[in-house]
Amino acid sequence: MGSWLVDELLGRGHSVISVDDLSGGYMRNVNKDCTFIKGDLRDTALVNRVVSDVDIIYHLAAYAAEGQSVFSPIEINDINIKSMNNLLVAAINRSVKRFVFTSSMAVYGRQKAPFSEEMPRLPEDPYGAGKAYCENMLEIFQAAYGMDYTIIRPHNVYGPRQNIADPFRNVLGIWINRLMSGKAPILYGTGKQVRAFSYIEESNLAIANAGFRDGARNQIINVGSPEHVTINDACSMVLELMASEQRPEYSPGRLLEVEVAYSTTGKSEELLDYRHLHTLEDGLREMIDWAKQVGPQEPSYRLPLEITKSAPKVWADKLI
Numbered sequence: 001m002g003s004w005l006v007d008e009l010l011g012r013g014h015s016v017i018s019v020d021d022l023s024g025g026y027m028r029n030v031n032k033d034c035t036f037i038k039g040d041l042r043d044t045a046l047v048n049r050v051v052s053d054v055d056i057i058y059h060l061a062a063y064a065a066e067g068q069s070v071f072s073p074i075e076i077n078d079i080n081i082k083s084m085n086n087l088l089v090a091a092i093n094r095s096v097k098r099f100v101f102t103s104s105m106a107v108y109g110r111q112k113a114p115f116s117e118e119m120p121r122l123p124e125d126p127y128g129a130g131k132a133y134c135e136n137m138l139e140i141f142q143a144a145y146g147m148d149y150t151i152i153r154p155h156n157v158y159g160p161r162q163n164i165a166d167p168f169r170n171v172l173g174i175w176i177n178r179l180m181s182g183k184a185p186i187l188y189g190t191g192k193q194v195r196a197f198s199y200i201e202e203s204n205l206a207i208a209n210a211g212f213r214d215g216a217r218n219q220i221i222n223v224g225s226p227e228h229v230t231i232n233d234a235c236s237m238v239l240e241l242m243a244s245e246q247r248p249e250y251s252p253g254r255l256l257e258v259e260v261a262y263s264t265t266g267k268s269e270e271l272l273d274y275r276h277l278h279t280l281e282d283g284l285r286e287m288i289d290w291a292k293q294v295g296p297q298e299p300s301y302r303l304p305l306e307i308t309k310s311a312p313k314v315w316a317d318k319l320i
Contacts (some may be wrong), residue, residue, distance in 0.1 A: 001102070001157060002018065002025070002225050003031065005058060006018050009201040010031055012167065015035075017035045017037075018030065018036050019061070020039075020140065021041075027078075040080045040083075040270055041087065042086065048090050051091075053066045054094075055097045058100045059099065059100065060102045063076045063080065065127065065169040066169070067255075069127035069130075070126060070256055071315070073307075076127060076303070081133060081134065088138070092145045092280065098187035098211055099149045100150045101138060101150070102153075103131045103135050103152060103220075104127070105154070105222070106123055106128030106131055107123050107128050107131050108121070108123055108259065108261070109122035110122070110258050113126055114264045115222065115263045117220045117264070121257070124256050131314075135220070151220040152207055153217070153220065156196060158170065163234060164297050165300045165316075165319035166292060168315065171231070172295040173287075174186070174232065177291070179242050179290065180242075180292070180295065180296040185235050185238065185248050186236055187235060187251070191231045191250065192249075192259075193230065193257065195229065195231065196261075197280050205274070206274040208275065209272045216272060224265070226265045227280055229280060241284055242288060251312055
């Protein structure tokens with residue numbers, strides 16, 4: 001997502017500094033016209049240098065593995081919360097004008113879908129709890145210091161450049177990667193869970209607009225597709241588009257997984273000009289074409305499980 005945002009901002013004539021540790025990204029996605037720094041946002045000195053002369057911060061960096069966070073809460077929230085705290089302090093000390101934060105639909109928990117921005121934060125897992133903390137900190141710092149923010153809550157973003165080697169997140173990418181490797185897609189539980197998958201190009205334009213729209217100042221805004229489908233139907237679509245004869249393999253349901261999760265779109269359409277132009281089939285076709293060019297990737301278990309009790313067997317035994 002970060003690389004798409006950098007491209008968009010550069011295309012609008014802005015000067016962009018990009019920071020990433022490349023733990024889930026690749027140099028091939030980095031635009032040569034940005035100032036790129038490979039680094040970890042938990043490094044306070046690095047953050048202070050980077051934020052020394054910027055007007056807007058877009059904070060997309062996170063270890064965004066919601067399901068894994070139940071089994072790796074220490075490292076995931078260290079990455080996500082410490083980075084946020086460093087950026088917030090640096091932003092206040094250097095009078096940043098606006099802080100755009102990509103949060104997550106995970107803050108809604110098990111409330112009735114579609115999730116609207118007026119709903120309370122009721123996260124069900126450590127990842128969602130960490131994102132809720134970050135949102136609350138922005139509100140606190142705005143009240144205390146007057147720094148404007150825009151909180152974006154994207155959901156299930158997919159498309160070209162996604163890290164398909166990650167075995168814990170980005171289910172469409174996991175399926176595509178397994179199919180390219182001659183393996184069957186894995187589904188957890190019944191496959192009747194409902195999600196709305198959001199094509200990167202559409203989500204990206206709305207996120208870019210969030211830094212500049214007056215109406216988006218100090219707002220929380222859902223960004224993502226209104227087209228919701230079951231996991232079974234999404235998997236069937238991937239199999240059909242890849243002309244695969246594989247059939248899904250079902251594993252036991254994952255701990256604390258929310259059954260039905262998708263969000264409203266009206267506020268993003270009004271304030272950020274979000275438009276849903278790609279059907280899931282359209283977006284998958286483009287993602288699959290890109291993935292075939294990249295080729296199958298070896299799954300990367302970079303961040304180990306801290307708790308193995310009740311963990312999916314395919315995760316614990318590294319079978320993805």
